[in-house]
Amino acid sequence: MSAPPKLPVAQQIRLREEQLFLALTIVIGVLAGLSAVVFSLSIDRMTHVFFGLAPSHLRLFLVPVIISLVTGILLAKVFPNVRGSGIPQTETAYHLQGGRIPWQVPIGKFLTGVLCIGSGHSLGREGPSVQIGAGLASVIGRWLHLPPARVKELVPVGAAAALSAAFNTPIAAVLFALEEIIGDLNATLLGSTVIASVTSVIVARSILGNEPLFHVPAYHLEHPAELVAYVLLGLAGGIISVVFCKGLLGVRVLFKRMPQSTLWFQPAIGGVAIGALLLTAPQVMGVGYEYVNQALNGGLVFNTLLFLCLFKIAATIISYSSGNAGGIFAPTLFIGAMAGGALGTLVHRYAPFPTGDPAAYALVGMGTLFAGIIRAPMTSVFMIFEITQDYQILVPLMVANMLSFAISKRYQPLPVYHALLQQDGVHLPAAISHGVSSGWTANDVMNTEAIFLPADASIASAWESAQREGWTARLVGTRDRIDGLVTASAVRAAIESGTTDEPIESLVGEETVHVHPDHSTDVVLQRLAESNGLLPVVSRNAATRLEGVITMDSVIAAFGSRRRAGRAGLLEHGAGIGPGAVEGAGDKPTVAFRAGSRRPR
Amino acid sequence: MHREIMQLAALILIAAASFSFTRLAAGSNRRMHTRDAATSYEAGQRALRAGNAPLAVTTLRRATSTERENRQYQLALATALAAAGEFSAERQVLVSLRNETPEDPEVNVRLARAEVRNGNLLPAVRYYQNALYGFWPDGQMNARRALRAELIAYLLGAGQQGRALSELLLLAADLPNTAASHNQLGGLFLRAGDARRSLAQFRSALRLAPSDTVAFAGAGAASFELGQYAQALAYLRNSAHLSPELREQSAIAQLILANDPLARHLSAQERARRVSTDLSRATQRLSGCMAMQNAFGRPAGELDNLQADINAITPRAAARAIQHSPELTEAAVDLIFRVETATSQSCPGATPFDRALLLIGKQYGSQSQ
Numbered sequence: 001m002s003a004p005p006k007l008p009v010a011q012q013i014r015l016r017e018e019q020l021f022l023a024l025t026i027v028i029g030v031l032a033g034l035s036a037v038v039f040s041l042s043i044d045r046m047t048h049v050f051f052g053l054a055p056s057h058l059r060l061f062l063v064p065v066i067i068s069l070v071t072g073i074l075l076a077k078v079f080p081n082v083r084g085s086g087i088p089q090t091e092t093a094y095h096l097q098g099g100r101i102p103w104q105v106p107i108g109k110f111l112t113g114v115l116c117i118g119s120g121h122s123l124g125r126e127g128p129s130v131q132i133g134a135g136l137a138s139v140i141g142r143w144l145h146l147p148p149a150r151v152k153e154l155v156p157v158g159a160a161a162a163l164s165a166a167f168n169t170p171i172a173a174v175l176f177a178l179e180e181i182i183g184d185l186n187a188t189l190l191g192s193t194v195i196a197s198v199t200s201v202i203v204a205r206s207i208l209g210n211e212p213l214f215h216v217p218a219y220h221l222e223h224p225a226e227l228v229a230y231v232l233l234g235l236a237g238g239i240i241s242v243v244f245c246k247g248l249l250g251v252r253v254l255f256k257r258m259p260q261s262t263l264w265f266q267p268a269i270g271g272v273a274i275g276a277l278l279l280t281a282p283q284v285m286g287v288g289y290e291y292v293n294q295a296l297n298g299g300l301v302f303n304t305l306l307f308l309c310l311f312k313i314a315a316t317i318i319s320y321s322s323g324n325a326g327g328i329f330a331p332t333l334f335i336g337a338m339a340g341g342a343l344g345t346l347v348h349r350y351a352p353f354p355t356g357d358p359a360a361y362a363l364v365g366m367g368t369l370f371a372g373i374i375r376a377p378m379t380s381v382f383m384i385f386e387i388t389q390d391y392q393i394l395v396p397l398m399v400a401n402m403l404s405f406a407i408s409k410r411y412q413p414l415p416v417y418h419a420l421l422q423q424d425g426v427h428l429p430a431a432i433s434h435g436v437s438s439g440w441t442a443n444d445v446m447n448t449e450a451i452f453l454p455a456d457a458s459i460a461s462a463w464e465s466a467q468r469e470g471w472t473a474r475l476v477g478t479r480d481r482i483d484g485l486v487t488a489s490a491v492r493a494a495i496e497s498g499t500t501d502e503p504i505e506s507l508v509g510e511e512t513v514h515v516h517p518d519h520s521t522d523v524v525l526q527r528l529a530e531s532n533g534l535l536p537v538v539s540r541n542a543a544t545r546l547e548g549v550i551t552m553d554s555v556i557a558a559f560g561s562r563r564r565a566g567r568a569g570l571l572e573h574g575a576g577i578g579p580g581a582v583e584g585a586g587d588k589p590t591v592a593f594r595a596g597s598r599r600p601r
Numbered sequence: 602m603h604r605e606i607m608q609l610a611a612l613i614l615i616a617a618a619s620f621s622f623t624r625l626a627a628g629s630n631r632r633m634h635t636r637d638a639a640t641s642y643e644a645g646q647r648a649l650r651a652g653n654a655p656l657a658v659t660t661l662r663r664a665t666s667t668e669r670e671n672r673q674y675q676l677a678l679a680t681a682l683a684a685a686g687e688f689s690a691e692r693q694v695l696v697s698l699r700n701e702t703p704e705d706p707e708v709n710v711r712l713a714r715a716e717v718r719n720g721n722l723l724p725a726v727r728y729y730q731n732a733l734y735g736f737w738p739d740g741q742m743n744a745r746r747a748l749r750a751e752l753i754a755y756l757l758g759a760g761q762q763g764r765a766l767s768e769l770l771l772l773a774a775d776l777p778n779t780a781a782s783h784n785q786l787g788g789l790f791l792r793a794g795d796a797r798r799s800l801a802q803f804r805s806a807l808r809l810a811p812s813d814t815v816a817f818a819g820a821g822a823a824s825f826e827l828g829q830y831a832q833a834l835a836y837l838r839n840s841a842h843l844s845p846e847l848r849e850q851s852a853i854a855q856l857i858l859a860n861d862p863l864a865r866h867l868s869a870q871e872r873a874r875r876v877s878t879d880l881s882r883a884t885q886r887l888s889g890c891m892a893m894q895n896a897f898g899r900p901a902g903e904l905d906n907l908q909a910d911i912n913a914i915t916p917r918a919a920a921r922a923i924q925h926s927p928e929l930t931e932a933a934v935d936l937i938f939r940v941e942t943a944t945s946q947s948c949p950g951a952t953p954f955d956r957a958l959l960l961i962g963k964q965y966g967s968q969s970q
Contacts, residue, residue, distance in 0.1 A: 020605055020606075020609065023609055024609065024612075027609065027612045027613060027616055030616045030619075030620070031612070031615070031616050031619065034616070034619045034620060034623050037623050037627065038619075038622075038623050038626060041623075041626050041627060041630045044630055044633075044634075045630060045633070048633060048637070053637055053640060053641060053663070054644075054660075140612065143608065144605055144608050144609075145605075203620065207620075207623055207624050207627045208627060211669070215669060215697075217693075217696075217697065217700075218700075290663075290666040293666065294662065294666075297693055297694075297697060298689065298690065298693045299662070299690050299693065299694075359693075
């Protein structure tokens with residue numbers, strides 16, 4: 001009998017790689033799950049060490065201040081990349097850095113997260129867990145010398161696993177990884193994230209038990225007219241989401257405007273403010289799930305619910321904006337529970353139709369604020385469903401979520417995580433970046449050479465240059481720090497008005513139309529029409545760094561060379577297919593972009 | 602590939618070691634939380650004893666947040682919430698406990714009492730019955746009986762005599778054969794309106810404790826309700842300390858026995874005397890009541906008719922005439938009963954004699970029916 005035919009070598013290698021990747025997914029699921037559990041236990045322990053059972057006022061005030069000084073130094077000098085939530089940073093690593101997360105990140109995030117949250121800052125542990133899990137996955141993938149594409153794929157796998165263990169909701173964790181981190185319900189990674197998420201939650205439950213994170217009573221929709229009340233909840237949730245996001249971003253800008261030398265001290269400023277807040281409202285410290293449980297079980301009265309909602313908003317804004325390590329996931333749920341409970345109390349008291357307990361509104365409120373702030377509506381619905389395991393809640397939840405999401409999107413177009421990154425000069429790709437009408441991108445049609453006007457050049461010298469060289473628009477600044485663009489017509493107008501000695505940068509507009517290297521040519525042409533003929537191409541990693549410029553001439557030249565290459569049969573990827581999208585941006589410095597684009601991402 | 606498998610094996614070992622470490626850490630955390638919860642519980646109990654309900658609520662909430670499954674902590678929290686006047690929150694805690702252990706008697710009792718406090722009859726009865734039919738540990742049967750007695754008392758207070766009687770029958774089958782138990786049952790049957798069973802219980806108590814004054818008083822009261830006034834008087838005389846109510850009953854019984862014109866074995870003269878006396882008393886009562894009505898400007902109505910009947914019968918009801926006319930005697934007794942009924946409804950100030958006349962009339966009215 002003859003032996004079965006052997007598979008081709010390439011196929012054998014691919015099969016083994018798939019098996020290895022599957023095994024690796026499971027191992028990452030276990031390790032990320034364990035890391036999330038240990039992180040949570042460490043925060044618990046640290047809170048106990050710092051505050052004990054009944055802390056004095058002095059302790060409530062001093063602990064956040066003193067520990068923030070320590071974490072401020074760590075965040076400024078030792079672990080500079082672990083400030084904030086961890087979710088935006090994980091997205092950056094996935095989209096712009098090929099999934100590369102240095103080993104210092106998960107370690108630093110663990111340490112600073114435990115200290116910050118354990119010392120009373122109003123921050124969540126889920127975001128740091130995500131970054132730790134994703135970091136572990138990235139480190140492991142690189143240690144195993146996996147191809148860069150595989151390393152990148154491991155990032156959402158580790159993230160989902162960590163979130164699954166941290167929140168005990170495996171389905172919501174998978175959806176969050178796909179919806180928020182990848183930004184697409186990508187079927188390619190769905191299997192891996194599910195496996196890792198399920199493995200992780202099994203590990204977590206085997207250690208912590210099956211006790212759910214939130215104990216919720218059975219949910220009932222008492223009367224169809226109650227849906228009106230949930231519409232109100234959606235409206236309120238949307239407004240609160242906008243207020244929270246704008247507050248967070250606004251206060252963060254204030255901190256970012258402080259001198260770089262104060263970077264180590266900024267968390268302590270937050271610590272002082274938090275210490276003062278805790279004297280009045282110690283309930284807002286840390287994650288706060290104990291009080292969420294009380295709200296979900298009707299254990300808080302209206303005044304307390306309203307009070308805690310407002311104080312938690314303030315505390316979270318301060319803690320996050322001052323640069324401490326921790327997320328906004330848990331505070332979002334806290335705020336939602338309190339806001340929902342407060343509204344539910346009013347509805348229960350004054351509605352002319354039968355209504356459910358305020359606790360039911362607290363539950364829906366959690367999901368509503370999550371949809372409005374985090375802007376992950378699918379995750380929100382599944383998360384609440386996994387908590388309640390009750391189909392009855394889905395309709396009111398979706399009604400409230402939809403409204404909150406719509407209002408939040410209307411008045412805060414950029415999701416909060418993307419807005420936070422943008423403040424740091426990082427622009428993540430959006431859906432329009434991935435147009436594939438021609439397969440060509442900005443990178444393919446740009447000219448890497450560019451001429452600049454120095455920012456301090458006078459208007460008079462700029463006018464001379466324009467007359468001599470005949471340019472209609474020119475970039476201002478340097479390749480590493482572009483200030484914007486100035487047109488010849490604006491220079492002429494300035495000359496005629498007599499402001500010849502002013503520096504040319506005074507004519508640079510607030511906003512400059514630009515593209516990124518991976519933008520499709522559809523986007524390029526659209527923006528080129530608005531750009532006075534000169535369209536800068538800037539890095540996503542550092543939005544003030546110029547990669548090249550696009551003009552109509554450069555576009556025509558690029559297409560012309562394609563046609564010539566096609567006739568010579570030198571296309572690498574087959575007929576009709578262009579050179580393809582840009583790879584990950586690699587390790588480029590991240591700098592805040594001074595002049596933002598008007599265009600939505 | 603060999604290297605990758607080795608690396609994967611190393612990762613698995615690291616995962617296994619991490620798992621063990623994490624389990625140890627989780628166990629340590631759990632013990633820490635258990636200690637904290639116990640400390641908070643003790644502090645909460647101290648605060649409760651000291652009357653500081655808000656502090657008790659805060660500390661007990663802390664205890665229950667870390668030890669959610671601890672029934673003792675949850676019940677203590679419910680107690681603290683009730684002491685702090687947070688009845689809605691108390692109910693939430695108890696309902697949540699009940700959802701986990703629906704057959705727990707103590708939780709059902711607490712819920713029943715909460716519903717009693719809120720005046721919700723049906724839920725209260727339901728919880729009481731759930732408690733009674735729940736699982737009671739050995740040695741708790743007395744508590745179970747006491748609970749049923751509590752339910753009965755509640756039903757009687759709520760005017761639910763029928764339901765109370767059903768529970769009483771169950772209690773009667775369950776109580777031990779002691780004088781105290783029979784006395785308790787007797788009192789409850791009397792409140793429930795079943796004087797016959799009440800008397801039987803008190804007699805049982807007297808059989809066990811022949812000089813039990815409580816049983817005598819109870820038997821007297823039950824006999825009184827049954828219209829057995831001579832027996833009632835006999836029982837009541839044996840009771841050392843009578844309540845004002847029982848003293849009045851005793852006086853009324855004596856008046857009835859002394860003035861019942863339709864009692865057996867009376868001579869014609871005595872019967873006539875009694876009728877005359879009773880009629881005279883009824884006439885006085887009617888006059889007084891009509892004067893009172895006039896003073897308040899109210900129309901006399903039925904009282905005028907009764908006065909007319911009195912005027913009509915009085916000349917005919919001379920003692921001699923009554924001696925020879927049983928029909929006249931009955932008519933007089935009926936009129937006396939109607940007068941006493943009407944005046945008791947219209948005017949205050951009925952004397953024991955009036956009440957006695959009323960009872961005499963009722964007795965013969967029910968007999969004639």
